[in-house]
Amino acid sequence: MKEIIRLEDIRRDFTVGDETVHALRGVTFTITEGEFVTVMGSSGSGKSTLLNILGCLDTPTSGDYYLDGVPVRTMDKNRRATLRNRKIGFVFQSYNLLPKTTAVENVELPLMYNPSCSARQRREKAVAALEAVGLGDRLMHKSNQMSGGQMQRVAIARALVNDPAVILADEATGNLDTRTSYEVLVLFQQLHAQGRTIIFVTHNPDIARYSSRNITLRDGRVTGDVRNHDILDAARTLASLPVEED
Amino acid sequence: MNLTNLFKIALKALGNNKFRGFLTMLGIIIGVAAVITMLAIGQGSKRSIQAQISEMGSNMIMIHPGGERRGGVRLSADDMETLKIEDLEDIGSQAGFVTYVSPAVNSSGQAIYGAHNTPTTVYGVNRDYLEIRRYRVEDGDVFSDRDIQTAAKVCLVGKSVVDELFPDGQNPIGKVIRFGSIPLRIVGVLESKGYNSMGMDQDDLIIAPYTTVQKRILAITHLQEIVCSALAEDYTEQAIEEITSILRDNHRLRPGDEDDFSIRSQQELSSMMTSTTDMMTVLLAAVAGISLLVGGIGIMNIMYVSVTERTREIGLRMSIGAKGRDILAQFLIESILISVTGGLIGVVLGIGAAFLVNILASYPIYIQPWSVILSFAVCTVTGVFFGWYPARKAAGLDPIEAIRYE
DSSP: EEEEEEEEEEEEEEEEEEEEEEEEEEEEEEETTTTTEEEEETTSSSHHHHHHHHHTSSSSEEEEEETEEEOTTTTOHHHHHHHHHHHHHOOOOOOOOTOOBBHHHHHHHHHHHHHTOHHHHHHHHHHHHHTTTTTOOOOOOOGGOOOOOHHHHHHHHHHHOOOEEEEEESSTTTTTTTHHHHHHHHHHHHHHHTTTTTEEEEHHHHTTTSSSSEEEEEETEEEEEEEEOOOOHHHHHHHHHHEEEE | OHHHHHHHHHHHHHOOOHHHHHHHHHHHHHHHHHHHHHHHHHHHHHHHHHHHHHHHTTTTTEEEOOOEEETTTEEEEEOOOOOOOOHHHHHHOOOEEEEEEEEEEEEEEEETTTEEEEEEEEEEEOOOHHHHHTEEEEEOOOHHHHHHTTTOSSEOOOHHHHHHOOOOOOTTTTOEETTTEEEEEEEEEEOOOBBBBBSSSTSSSSEEEEHHHIIIIIISOOOSEEEEEEESSHHHHHHHHHHHHHHHHHOOOOOOOOOOEEEHHHHHHHHHHHHHHHHHHHHHHHHHHHHHHHHHHHHHHHHHHHHHHHHHHHHHHHHTTTHHHHHHHHHHHHHHHHHHHHHHHHHHHHHHHHHHHHHHHHOOOOOOOOHHHHHHHHHHHHHHHHHHHHHHHTTOOHHHHHHHHO
């Protein structure tokens, strides 16, 4: 299997006043294509820092990071921006959709920063991505006319539109109620089934049971890296949830 | 990142906040409109003064006796007799930059016809005088050269004098009026010129052959003044030089001697008068320019607030692949769009306001193309200048912090 992510002894130190805080103290793992990995850890475990490094928003103090075979550590800001644009799809806890903007325009946004993509290609890809997340009938809905679940699905479509090497989800179900969370989780499992590589950062242990692999962080170190052989089906869980009265 | 996409993004962002965009624009609109209107008013009054001066003869040169001392006492110009008819003839025949030349002697007194009389001034001149001062004969004729040789008792009268002496609307041509005790037959009536820029009635005069005024009224042989006109206003300097050397020669002045005459030109007067209106224009433009500056600061303020308010949006754009320079360009384009659109509206409004001033207050206006181009350019520069700092701030944001900004 193709290696999508390879971390080699990643360390990240922050200087706060006179003190040096070690957020990551030597993290090593590889993720191959088609894995659905949950990264767990309590607050302060370094999972946010790890996410920033995985997302090429931050660079490690030492250690090497290869994304889809490309070494990231020596890249400058602009090249990392381009790398994010082509290889990574972000899904945030609070959706981060542009206000007063239609679903399709929100999804088009990453392609706006890709000069090789024409306006027509952009529209076609955005529509395809929205259809893939089941919002084909809501292309022209503005972000303030949608529910939380719909907004998060628009955000997932936005993450898919550039056909990324890896999708990084940061507490992607954190703002949603249980039912909607499982709907979104169903979507992630579908993407996984299609062969997408997904890294899902969360502190909710339930979610780990729906992924193929679970990495646990504690105090900046990997304390657990378990393959899940008994993946639960989110769709079945969703169906078993009590149906709401209204 | 191509520019078309950046324009789309910037337009979209402005469209999301139309009312705010309009308010920001208002500062620029008012600033640009004020600059254009004020300059139009300033330039309008300058041009109207220039037009009045050129009515009087913008290339006119006046030579007075003067500068002479007797026993250390400087004499009044009226008492000096240094200008002679020979000087006039020499200027007429030798000075190449001078087109018309006329002597001038004048006397104030009462003009009388029948039961009516009016105080006025009689100017003794030759036929060139009418060309120099741009007087036209409305009715009748100018006196002839023969009238000058014979010191004939004939005259031309201005409209104001006609109105006073012939209130019943009689035809004044051929009538004999008296100036003091001298009878003068009216041979022509001058076309009205109205008041000049200094409030003098240019129609309140009698024009007679200079010989008549010299011999019959003043009993003098010298000239009080010589007036001439240069080839054109731009040749005034050269004409003055020629006249100076001719007069110094004629008056046998040695090098180092002071001139016994003084030369003034209408050009000096004109530049003095227009410098006043120029100053007014500068003051008006400065006030208007300040309002443009305030408008620019308004842009900066709003863009600054906008950057803070849209920190998360900026964070998102960066995390999905926008480079710092993309963000910088987006915000710069936004502020330029505001200022350019505001500038365009301001130009239209400013020109409209200038015409309104012209129509309602019947104030002279003149819109110079450069003032429109300049104020438009200034407001574009304003957009870049005042948009730069907020855009820099936006571009310098850390995406990690910006995306989680509350």
